Structure formats: C-alpha cells, structure tokens
Amino acid sequence: MSLPRLTVERVIFDRHPSYVAHVLYASDLSWADAHAVDYSARVLRDSESRARQRLELVQPAEHPHLAAWRSAFQSYGINPNRYPNGAESLLKRVLKQRELPILNAGVNLYNAVSLDYLLPIGGEDRAGLVSDLRLTHARGNEPFVAVESGTEVTAFPEKGEPVWVDAEGVTCRRWNHRQCRRTQLTAAVHDAYFVLDRLQPFPLEQLEQAAHRLGEHLRRVSPRCQLEHETLSA
Numbered sequence: 001m002s003l004p005r006l007t008v009e010r011v012i013f014d015r016h017p018s019y020v021a022h023v024l025y026a027s028d029l030s031w032a033d034a035h036a037v038d039y040s041a042r043v044l045r046d047s048e049s050r051a052r053q054r055l056e057l058v059q060p061a062e063h064p065h066l067a068a069w070r071s072a073f074q075s076y077g078i079n080p081n082r083y084p085n086g087a088e089s090l091l092k093r094v095l096k097q098r099e100l101p102i103l104n105a106g107v108n109l110y111n112a113v114s115l116d117y118l119l120p121i122g123g124e125d126r127a128g129l130v131s132d133l134r135l136t137h138a139r140g141n142e143p144f145v146a147v148e149s150g151t152e153v154t155a156f157p158e159k160g161e162p163v164w165v166d167a168e169g170v171t172c173r174r175w176n177h178r179q180c181r182r183t184q185l186t187a188a189v190h191d192a193y194f195v196l197d198r199l200q201p202f203p204l205e206q207l208e209q210a211a212h213r214l215g216e217h218l219r220r221v222s223p224r225c226q227l228e229h230e231t232l233s234a
Helices: 010-015 034-055 064-074 086-095 105-117 204-221
Strands: 006-008 020-027 121-125 133-137 144-148 151-155 162-165 170-173 192-198 226-233
Touching (some): 006 020, 006 226, 010 133, 064 086, 086 121, 105 121, 121 170, 204 226
Antiparallel strands (some): 020 192, 020 226, 121 192, 133 162, 144 151, 162 170
16 A cells, blocks of 8 residues: 655645745655664754854844745735744744754754755654645644644634645644644655745755765665655746
8 A cells, every 4th residue: 555645735836936845755664763863863963053153143134035934924814933834943943043853863854954944844754644745725624633732622713824634634833843743754754755845936956965974874774765756836
C-alpha cells in the first residue's frame, strides 16, 4: 500500500503564485541511536552560531524572505508578530541567545537547515496521515489537535486560513506556523516528509540546495534511508 502524498490546491497558487513547496519524502529511517542525536545536535548548535554571527544586527522582519512571509500571513489577517512563520520563530529565539531544544535527529536537522537558509521547514510522520495531504484554505470545521500545558486540546482554524489538511483534520495551521500532535515527528518514525516553503524573492536554486542539504544530513544519521524529492509549484 502506497503512503500518502502532498499536494497544493490551486487556490493557494492563485493567491500566491510565487509559492513553491519542495517536499522531501524519507523512508526506512532509523535515527534513534546516540550517534544520530549527537550528530544532529552538533549540526543544530553550529547553525545557531552561524545565524547569530550573520544576523545579530538584523531584525528578522527586515530580512527579504521573512518579510515576504509576514506579508503573506497579513494577507490572511494573521498577525505575524503573534504567529510568525516557522523560520522567523526559530530565528527570534536564537537571536535572543536562547538555544533551541535538542529533541530528536529529524527535528534538530530540519531546524538547522531552516536557520542556515532562513526558510520555513517542517517535518512530520507520513504514516500518521490517513489520506493525501493538501495545502488549502480551511473551511473552519477541520479539527486541529495540539498539546497545551501537557493537555491535548482540539481547536479549529479560521475560515479561509491556509492549512495542511488530510481526511482526519489539520496537520499544520497558518501555513507553516504550528504542527499537530497526530503527525508529530519523533525518533520512532520510519517514514517522514519534510516541507520547505519558498516565496519570492528566495532563489529557487537555494531552495534546491536546502532540500539536498537536509537529505545529506538524513543520510548521515540514517545511511539506509530512501529519499525522494518533489517540487510543488504553480
């Protein structure tokens, strides 16, 4: 039985024609050992250090790609100060001299690449999907299950909000702001997908570089994993 795949609906491209999602599917992952965690933690700390050196005098909102995401969020009535995109959220913490938590190899590595390229990146459990996953505008009645203060909570997106959704509900709200509990990436996951989000003026060649950099890191922590790249664009 084939695993679910990702698609972007036309309504997203009609509103944001420069949007490109590079999807990296990774299967047969085995990354729970100490080597995987240690390697990914070193990669993450190095990325944090580089980000501080490059951007210590720059406000995240002033960076051209992050500014493009802020504008895209605002076009939906989303306050980017309260709900920043994934890359800006990471960068703000790092520039405040706060280390990102060491979670598992997958999260550590995609956070590291996100910081290096200032590119929103998310990774989730592909086996946790119950159907193909679509980026679309929410109807407003799709459940989104997350954890608040240790308690599982179900919420619902705003009507028209950009969300990733399958037949069971929303897996990521506000485009790339927050992921759900159901498809959470953990060390026990064997089949994952990673989404790298691009808007103009981010160069397409750098999007490809970031995706392949992430793939190289995944092979370092899980040498036998199988990787497949797919580009979703207008």
